[in-house]
Amino acid sequence: MKDKAVKLKEKRKKKIDRIRNNHRKRFMIISVTAIILAAGAWLLYTSDFFSIHTIRVEGNRNITDKLVIEKSRIGRNDNLITLPVTKIAKRLASYNWIQKASVLRDWPDGVLIKITERKPLAYLDTEKGIFLVDKKGFVIDKLSDLKIQSEIPKIDGLAFKKIKVGKYIKNKTLKNALDAYYQVDKALRKEIFSITAKSVNELYFVVQGVEIIYGKSEKNKLKNKVIKTILKQKKEEISALDVRIPEKPVIRILGK
Numbered sequence: 001m002k003d004k005a006v007k008l009k010e011k012r013k014k015k016i017d018r019i020r021n022n023h024r025k026r027f028m029i030i031s032v033t034a035i036i037l038a039a040g041a042w043l044l045y046t047s048d049f050f051s052i053h054t055i056r057v058e059g060n061r062n063i064t065d066k067l068v069i070e071k072s073r074i075g076r077n078d079n080l081i082t083l084p085v086t087k088i089a090k091r092l093a094s095y096n097w098i099q100k101a102s103v104l105r106d107w108p109d110g111v112l113i114k115i116t117e118r119k120p121l122a123y124l125d126t127e128k129g130i131f132l133v134d135k136k137g138f139v140i141d142k143l144s145d146l147k148i149q150s151e152i153p154k155i156d157g158l159a160f161k162k163i164k165v166g167k168y169i170k171n172k173t174l175k176n177a178l179d180a181y182y183q184v185d186k187a188l189r190k191e192i193f194s195i196t197a198k199s200v201n202e203l204y205f206v207v208q209g210v211e212i213i214y215g216k217s218e219k220n221k222l223k224n225k226v227i228k229t230i231l232k233q234k235k236e237e238i239s240a241l242d243v244r245i246p247e248k249p250v251i252r253i254l255g256k
Contacts, residue, residue, distance in 0.1 A: 050080045054110040061117055063097045068113055071095050072103070080105055096140055096166040121178060122155050122195065128163055135182045137169045153181070157198045176200045180217035185224040201244070208235055215244035222246040 055074055057065040072088050085103040092101035092115065100116040118140050120132040132140040132152075142165050155177055163169060177197035181189065188207065196204040205212040208231060214223065223243045230241055230249065240252035 050108065052076055052078045052080050052083070052109060052111055054106070055113065056106070056110065057113045057115070059115040059117065062120075063117065068092070068098075068115060071098075072113060074103075074111055074113075080107070080109065080111070083111065096138075120152055121182060122152050124158065124160075124163070125154055125156075126160060126163065128160075131163055131165070133169065133174075133178065135178050137171070137174055137178055139163055139165050139167055139169060141165055153192050153195050155195045155197055157196045157202075173197050173199055173203075176217050177203055180214055180220070181205070183217060183220035183224075185228065188224065188228060207231065210235060210238055211240040213240060213242040213244060213250075219246050 052074065053076060055069050055072075055076070057068045060068055071092055073091065074083070074088065083103075083105065085105065088103045089101045092098050092103070092113070097117055098115050099118045102114045104112040104114065106112045118134045118138060120140055121135045122133055123143075124131045124133060130143045132143065134140055155174065158171065158174055160169065160171070174197065177195055180203055181192065181195060184192065184205075191207050193206040195206075196202075198204075201215050203214045203216075205214055207227070210231060212227060223246045226243050226246050226249050227241065230238070230251065234251065237253060238251050239254045242250035242252075
């Protein structure tokens with residue numbers, strides 16, 4: 001009995017020692033692997049191999065590559081692996097000209113910045129300067145000249161106490177004017193020379209030399225159809241066209 005008990009004890013001890021040895025081996029393997037990974041990560045993060053050498057910009061029309069790169073604050077020696085692309089994209093989107101941005105790693109040493117610019121829909125020529133606005137009344141920029149306005153109309157008839165670049169203008173009359181102009185048929189929109197917005201109901205477009213009394217931004221498709229049809233048929237004969245009630249348009253004949 002004693003011999004059997006001794007053998008069992010020795011067997012149990014060997015099993016425990018074997019388990020302990022296996023645990024030690026596993027611990028050593030895990031430790032060595034962790035050290036290798038940490039060293040590799042450190043080498044990657046500090047190595048010049050993943051330094052940024054090229055930065056490309058896509059989607060910009062009115063702002064330069066240089067300006068976009070400056071706003072991104074990406075340095076040409078920054079590490080591509082640790083580059084905070086989401087944070088940089090948010091930073092770019094906070095700039096008044098940029099509506100949306102994405103920053104992509106272009107391996108092994110480049111960055112691609114894709115942006116969607118805000119599109120100027122009209123401009124306001126005020127006592128405080130010339131301001132570009134988009135379709136939602138967001139003030140994109142303040143300009144010192146009229147070069148960019150060749151493709152977009154001026155909105156007259158409005159007075160503003162405060163206009164700030166990078167902010168929305170909260171004005172019902174302006175909102176109505178922008179929405180109405182944006183809803184106009186694209187081909188017709190190109191021919192709008194000027195916009196006058198005295199109130200929501202007193203909105204005027206000048207198209208092909210004819211004053212269009214447009215009014216509220218409603219029933220836009222019907223108004224578009226009426227305007228195009230009447231201008232095509234009687235443009236030379238009329239001085240004004242009132243489509244505030246598009247079902248019953250009112251025509252003012254030249255000289256009357």
